[in-house]
Amino acid sequence: MSATPPAALFVSNGTAEDHIGARLAGLLGPEWAIRSSPLVGRGGAYAGLPNGERVGRVLDLPSGGFPFGSAANLRADLRAGLIRDSLGQWADAVRGARDAAVVIVVGDAYALMVGTLAARRAGAALVHVQPLLSAHYLDGLGLRGTLRELNALGANRPMEYELALARRADAVYVRDVRTARYYADRGVAARFAGSFAMDVLPEPERPLPRRGDRPVLALLPGTRGDHRESLPVMLRAAARLPGLQGVVAWAHPWEAVTLPDGWTLAVQSDQTATASGDGGAVVLLRGAFGALARAADIAVGTSGTANEQLAGLGVPVVAFATAGPQYTPGFARRQGRLLGDALSVVPPDPAAVAGEVRTLLADGTRRARAALAGLERIGPAGALPVIAAEIRRLAGR
Numbered sequence: 001m002s003a004t005p006p007a008a009l010f011v012s013n014g015t016a017e018d019h020i021g022a023r024l025a026g027l028l029g030p031e032w033a034i035r036s037s038p039l040v041g042r043g044g045a046y047a048g049l050p051n052g053e054r055v056g057r058v059l060d061l062p063s064g065g066f067p068f069g070s071a072a073n074l075r076a077d078l079r080a081g082l083i084r085d086s087l088g089q090w091a092d093a094v095r096g097a098r099d100a101a102v103v104i105v106v107g108d109a110y111a112l113m114v115g116t117l118a119a120r121r122a123g124a125a126l127v128h129v130q131p132l133l134s135a136h137y138l139d140g141l142g143l144r145g146t147l148r149e150l151n152a153l154g155a156n157r158p159m160e161y162e163l164a165l166a167r168r169a170d171a172v173y174v175r176d177v178r179t180a181r182y183y184a185d186r187g188v189a190a191r192f193a194g195s196f197a198m199d200v201l202p203e204p205e206r207p208l209p210r211r212g213d214r215p216v217l218a219l220l221p222g223t224r225g226d227h228r229e230s231l232p233v234m235l236r237a238a239a240r241l242p243g244l245q246g247v248v249a250w251a252h253p254w255e256a257v258t259l260p261d262g263w264t265l266a267v268q269s270d271q272t273a274t275a276s277g278d279g280g281a282v283v284l285l286r287g288a289f290g291a292l293a294r295a296a297d298i299a300v301g302t303s304g305t306a307n308e309q310l311a312g313l314g315v316p317v318v319a320f321a322t323a324g325p326q327y328t329p330g331f332a333r334r335q336g337r338l339l340g341d342a343l344s345v346v347p348p349d350p351a352a353v354a355g356e357v358r359t360l361l362a363d364g365t366r367r368a369r370a371a372l373a374g375l376e377r378i379g380p381a382g383a384l385p386v387i388a389a390e391i392r393r394l395a396g397r
Contacts, residue, residue, distance in 0.1 A: 005033045006395045007100040009055065009124075010046070011093055011115040013039035013107040015223055016305040019200045020131055020384070021106040022046045027388035035096045037118075039089055039111060056092025059085045072324070090114055097122035101395035108132050109154055109162035116165050125170045125394040129387060131196040133158055134175055135182040136338045136377060149330050156334065163188055171390050176379055194382030197308045201381070202290030209272075209283060210245065210295075217244040217357065218292050218310065219282070220301030223251045224326040229348075230302040232260040233320065236350035237300060239280030241357060244298075246282040248275075249289045249306065257284065298357055302327040307335060311342040311374030316367055318356045320348040341366075342374035 008028065010021040018038050022045035025034045036046040037055045046052050097103050097118035105115035106129045119126040137156045141149075149156060158166070163186050166172050172190040174180050175197075183190035208216070219234040221227035231248070238246030250257070254267050263277030265284075273284045285292060293310055299317045301307040304326060307317050317339070321329040332345050344360065346352040360367055 005031050005051075006102075006397050007033040007035060008391065008395075009035045009037060009093065009097045009100045009103045009115075009118060011037045011039065011103065011105045011107070011111050011118065012043070013111040015041065015045075016197070016200070017106040017111070017131060018043050018045040019305075020129060020196050021104065022049060023200050024104065024106070024129070024384050024387060024391075025049055025052065027384055028391060035100065037089065037093045037096050037114075039086070039107070039114065055096030056089050057085060059089060090117060093118040094121045097124055100124045101397075102127060102391050104391065105129065106131065109159060109165070112162060112165050112169075116168070126168075127171045127387065127391060127394070128166055128169045128173070129196065130158075130166075130172065130174050130179075130190075132175075133179060134338050135178040136176070136340070137334055139337045139340075141337070145333075149333070158183070158186075166190070170394055171387075173383060173387055176377065191386075192379070192383075193386040194384075195312060195379040196383055197305050197378060198312045198381035199384045200305075201293060201309045201312075204291040204294055205288050206291060208247070208285075208288065208291045208295045214243060214245040215297035215361065216292070216295045217241060217246045218296035218299040218301075218315070219246055219248040220299055220303045220306045220310070221248065221250075222301070222303035222306065222326065224303075226302045226322040226324065226327045227252065227256070228258045229322045230320070230327070231258050232263075233348055233350055233353060234300050235263060235275055235280075235282055236260050236278060237353035237357070238282045239278035240350060240354035242280060244357070246280070247292055247295075248282060248284040249292050250284040250286050251289075254284075298360060300353055300357065304331075304335070307343065308339065308378055311339050311370075312378030314371035314375050316344070316360050316370035316374075317342060318344045318346060318353055318360070320346050320353060322348065339377055340373040341369045342371070342377065344370075 012018050012021040030051050034052040035055045093114050102125045103115045103119040104127045105111050166188045174190045177192045180190045180192040221231045265275050267273040271286045275282045296315050299310045299315050310317050321332040336343050336345050344356050346356045
């Protein structure tokens with residue numbers, strides 16, 4: 001074996017994609033030189049890699065990486081330098097791929113364009129990990145739905161240019177069996193090896209504080225700015241469900257907590273706080289998502305990956321749309337098509353949310369149907385070790 005360590009460049013464009021890329025990079029082992037080129041945000045997931053090096057500039061977008069989620073998102077991102085800095089990132093990726101054995105793209109068609117250019121310039125192998133698209137997004141969409149979601153055209157189905165790029169990649173991995181068949185029918189030798197979302201689900205971080213034997217209601221406001229709007233609705237819904245133990249998976253500083261009128265927040269530590277109001281109390285936990293996910297009996301979420309991970313554990317999820325940046329009405333519709341019976345989308349009203357939670361808990365048949373849909377549509381973990389082995393093979397290691 002050569003004394004020169006093999007190098008790999010990871011191109012990813014989103015928080016979940018960064019986590020997938022970082023977990024995959026960790027599986028390659030310390031003998032690899034890992035370069036990361038996150039196209040959205042700071043790519044904090046890669047920061048813990050001892051053999052890692054960030055390549056290129058940071059692009060912090062007001063939309064959090066969803067410029068086409070709404071016209072307001074796009075305007076804000078353009079003002080923040082979307083075009084200028086994005087072009088700079090293309091050059092950064094080309095530089096980062098020099099002497100790399102493999103370029104790994106974790107993301108959508110845009111990330112694939114950047115990674116394809118970098119791999120071709122470097123003469124490196126190209127692996128595409130596509131965790132976003134699913135053939136389930138096309139269920140019942142039709143012409144009217146397509147026209148209504150034109151801003152998500154490339155998110156609902158792979159565009160021809162993405163398929164053309166994927167055909168030239170050395171390996172392509174997709175998120176479910178149905179999507180692998182969809183790609184195969186269009187000439188792309190894509191594989192489903194397991195669920196990326198379940199691969200990056202954290203192990204339980206610590207014991208979850210429990211209140212007797214009350215069922216656990218997991219509240220998932222997400223990592224995006226939607227939490228400012230969705231958390232107050234979730235808290236008020238939880239207060240209407242005194243028989244449940246409401247627990248929030250909180251990913252932000254305590255100063256970012258948005259409370260409903262009349263509610264108060266008591267901070268116990270850096271990891272734990274309690275929100276009280278409307279005759280109820282809800283615990284907020286930081287750094288305990290893995291523990292909460294596995295303890296949950298039912299969930300309310302305005303999150304992308306977290307909603308899918310809970311569904312993948314067989315937990316029914318209730319959702320409602322926000323003004324964005326991520327969990328817009330269009331996004332909620334798309335996730336509903338993806339998760340099927342595992343997801344119930346209701347109006348953004350505490351009474352409606354609480355009512356749907358009660359109905360699901362009382363109806364064993366619906367609850368079982370939701371659990372089965374989540375398990376089937378998300379699938380089991382196991383993709384990333386398979387992909388890591390393929391990367392080593394392509395690099396001749």
